[in-house]
Amino acid sequence: MKLKRICGLLTAFAICTAACVPTIADDRTPVFNASAADAWYFAGETCDPLHDTSRDVQKEGVGNPLNFGERNTPADASAAEIRAINHKMTVQEVKYALYKEIDEHWDLISTRLGQPDREKMYALFLGLGSRESTLGEGKIGSDHETAYEDGWGVNSAHAYGTLQTAVTAFKDCDPKFMPEDNVPEMYQYSFTEQNFYDCIISNHMGIRKILHFAEICINQEKMHGYQVIRNSLKGFNTGWCTMATDSGAYETYADEICSMAQFYYNEGHLYDNVFTWTSAQGQMDKYRTADRWDWWGDTEPSMAPIVEKQEPATTTSTTTTINTTTTTTTTVPTPSAQNKYVMKVVDKETGEPVDDASFMIAWNMTYNTGEKRANITTFNTESENPVTLTPSNLVNVTDYDLEIRSMSHHIYYTYNADDVVVEKDAANHTINYTIKLTKRAEPQISTGSCIVYVVDKATGKLINNGDFTAALTVVFDDGHESDTIYEIKTSKYNPFVFVPAIPKSSKSYSFGKFRSADGKYSFTEEDIDCAVDTETMISTYTIKVSPYQAVYGDANCDGTVDMSDIVLIMQSLANPNKYGEKGTSADHITTAGLKNADVDLSSQGLTSNDALRIQEYLLHKITSLDPK
The missing domain is CATH 1.10.1330.10 (Dockerin domain)
Structure with a gap:
């Protein structure tokens, strides 16, 4: 959202003093700060923080001074009533509503995004909120909705709130949308009007969506450092968090968010009613540097299990004299023999490895206090199959085991808990799992999917020994283009199915640029047929190939x-x-x-x-x- 600068006539005095201070009509009218020489780049009032400034924010957070609950509005209120409450929020209240959720899940967010500085994380999400909703501009609070014209929850881009959290983040949304079930540490709310429009729940689900993409960046895309948050932001906007070769894929979104975050952090506007916006000029340009992400730091993002902080369990004996107390502390040792778990994932019918499956698992820990706790994490088979797993942080753990919770959504395979074979090798302290996946009779095809069949031009039969590539080309509002390359291995999947997620900032997109990757087959543009179902928006491509000549x-x-x-x-x-x-x-x-x-x-x-x-x-x- 962009703001228009409205300037009246300046008196000679105002020009000489290089100040422009409009009259404030009421408490909710933003104060526009600018100089006669510089472009206008922020608005709103400075004011005192709402939290106790003696708090150690880095360790404790801001402390939820507005007493936000798990939701900000009554669960039985109508959508109109909920939105009316959100509409009245000031920019400052919008900020503290974000901080409440960040503080509540701080250990998880900090670990996944590789950011130990809490105020930098606050600033990052203010940058995201500024890019998506301009933090309400002091006019609409968190009451900002987009892509609702097609109806309730119909469009995957239908979004609401400060972060513009899309319907796809919620459980029980349209089952044709790809599920976001890889953040077990945060509750996933169901898709109802009362949840979708509540500003606290919207923030919760928006943060969860960022972590959804962070897990993919770390586990599947093997990213490191700031590229995890940079591409998670790209995923939040476009639906894809794969690394882009074109800097334009980041310039107007993820990189701009980083620039705006630095404005809030460096210029002291984390806790007041001041806000900035996308493409603000003037002094904002000093944050739009080629190395802007250096500000984020070099802490490595991690998928390490997140557990509640707990004081180590100890046994203590105390001897007291008149002036002296002597305390002896004994830490309970970890299990002497640590098992390793070898996870092999195969096609149930053929026994061939399945190299693109992802699972959620739990390490079920029993502590010396008798407490039982499940530490949730994930593994995938993209880089290796089988995968070897070992638990970490076994201090005061007396026993543990591994539990497979679920498999992430797969277009081609289903998972049945009964098809897990476990064999124990006691001599080598190894537990071998073989997870047998059942191939679906038909790929699970969602609304908006692209389906690619590769067939022999002469016989019409499916090809199963050729490698091809295709590209999804997106044209953005500013005119630049970005390609996402897809590998089509017919020995693995034919047809090949994927669901393109189209960014909000796109002007148009196309799928094509089909190529033979291994040189085994030849075809021309005339050998490619395309049919589009206008109701489901499913595009079906048939490529008719001949042996290479x-x-x-x-x-x-x-x-x-x-x-x-x-x-x-x-x-x-x-x-x-x-x-x-x-x-x-x-x-x-x-x-x-x-x-x-x-x-x-x-x-x-x-x-x-x-x-x-x-x-x-x-x-x-x-x-x-x-x-x-």
């Missing part, structure tokens, strides 16, 4: 030989990281393209001589590109 000179594999092939050859030579065989661009040269382009036998492999020979062919200086 060389089309000499056709570097980009579009079925023709022209100047674009010469351009791609030169790009792949000049910038192999982007346009080479393993390049990051959706338009990089492929294995088949390399074979087609290698038309000059005087040099081995792809060189500029190949581009020169194709140019000679186009100029009719030679009649064939067949290198033989």
Whole structure:
């Protein structure tokens, strides 16, 4: 949301003093702070903090001075009544409502996002709230709703509140949306009007959504450092938290949030009614530096189990004399033999490894006090299968075991708890789990999915031995484009199904740029059929392929030989990281393209001589590109 600057006539005195102070109509009218020389970049009133300033905020938080409960509105109130309450909140109240949730889950949030400084975390979420709702501008409180035109909960982008928390964050929303069931440490509220519109619950679920993407960034994408929060913010906006090669994918959202966070943190506006907004100019530009994320620090984000803080259990004996007390403390030892758990995940029918499954597990701990506690964590099979797990933090633990709680949603497989085989190897202190997944008869297809079939052009049968790529291209409001590359391995899944999450800041998007990744098959644009169901918005693509046959000179594999092939050859030579065989661009040269382009036998492999020979062919200086 952008604010428009409204300036009246300035008197000569006002110009000389370089100050602009509008008249305040009432307590809720923002004070616009600007100088005659600088662009306007923040608004609102400075005021005293609401919390006891003698508190150690780093250790204790601000202490919930407004006495927010688990919800801010009556559970039986109507949506209109709830929104009316939210609408009256000041910017300062909006800020403290966020801090209440951050403080309540501080250990979890700090660990997952790698930020030990509580006030930096406050600032980060103020930046997110400023990007999404301008913290209410002092006019609408937390009463801000978007993408509701299609109806209640119909659009996955339907969102509400300070953080603009989307319906997809809630339990029991449309089952066609991908579930967010990987943050067991935070309660997941059901999708009802009373929950969706309550500002405290909205904040809770918005923070939980950020942690949902953080888990994916850490466990699946193997990210480190500030890239976890940076890409979690990207996921919050777009639905994908994969690392982008184009800086434009971050510039107007995640990076802008970081800049606004520094404004609140560095200029002392964490606890008052002052707010800034996206694209504010003037002195805000000093925070829009190439190294802005250095401010976040270098603490490593972690999926370490989060447990309630507890004083170590001890046995104590005390001997007292007139002036002296002697205390002896004995810590209960951990179990002498620590088991390791080896988790193997396979296809129940074929026995082949399933390398894209994710599970939630619990370490069930028994302490020397008799207390029992479950420490929740996750594992996935993307980087290794089987996965070896061992528990951590066994101080004062007398016994423990592992429990598989659930499998994260999978398009192709289902999980049955009865299909877990456990074998104990006592001699090696190893417990081997084999988790057998059942393949669905049909992929579980959600609204808005893209389905890709790869078939033999001659027979129409599904191909099961070729690798392909495709790209989802998003055009943003500011005109820049960003590609997300998908690998389609037909030996694994055919059809290939995915659900694109389209960012709110996008102007348009398209799915395509299909390529053969391994060079085994050939096809042209004319061999790709697409059908769209306008009710479900499910797009079905059928790619009809033939065994690879060389089309000499056709570097980009579009079925023709022209100047674009010469351009791609030169790009792949000049910038192999982007346009080479393993390049990051959706338009990089492929294995088949390399074979087609290698038309000059005087040099081995792809060189500029190949581009020169194709140019000679186009100029009719030679009649064939067949290198033989």
